[in-house]
Amino acid sequence: MNAALAVMLAGSFASCSSDDDNSSVNNGSITEITNTAGSGTWRVTSYVEDGNDETHHFNGYTFTFGANGVLTAVNGDQTQTGAWAVTDSSSSDDDDSGSDIDFEIFFASPDEFADLTDDWDIEDVTATTISLIDVSGGNGGTDTLVFEKN
Numbered sequence: 001m002n003a004a005l006a007v008m009l010a011g012s013f014a015s016c017s018s019d020d021d022n023s024s025v026n027n028g029s030i031t032e033i034t035n036t037a038g039s040g041t042w043r044v045t046s047y048v049e050d051g052n053d054e055t056h057h058f059n060g061y062t063f064t065f066g067a068n069g070v071l072t073a074v075n076g077d078q079t080q081t082g083a084w085a086v087t088d089s090s091s092s093d094d095d096d097s098g099s100d101i102d103f104e105i106f107f108a109s110p111d112e113f114a115d116l117t118d119d120w121d122i123e124d125v126t127a128t129t130i131s132l133i134d135v136s137g138g139n140g141g142t143d144t145l146v147f148e149k150n
Contacts, residue, residue, distance in 0.1 A: 050141035057112035082107035
């Protein structure tokens with residue numbers, strides 16, 4: 001990832017605020033969650049946006065949560081590159097998960113991948129599953145995203 005993209009991402013992740021004040025989550029610390037995500041490759045097994053199952057957009061893609069915040073999704077000769085981070089500051093003022101630990105994802109394009117861009121609340125993290133949720137403050141819709149380890 002180039003320096004300009006890194007600065008842009010840092011600014012976009014830090015530019016929002018939260019009204020939560022709890023900085024822990026039952027399923028691990030920031031370091032533990034980061035290490036879990038960074039070990040191996042993952043696939044999207046569920047992506048539901050405002051009640052619509054959009055999982056098919058990610059069929060066949062292998063996701064790697066790499067070093068230095070680089071997120072890659074590869075399907076044959078197609079590669080999408082984005083960014084990721086696990087942080088202790090929410091960029092959502094509608095967060096009611098009881099945790100300020102967020103799983104942040106950023107893709108500039110294509111549209112299906114850009115839809116994943118968010119500061120997701122962590123529902124659960126295990127050695128084989130990362131379950132995320134986002135409740136929109138604008139329209140009140142709920143999005144869920146589940147990665148399973150390959």
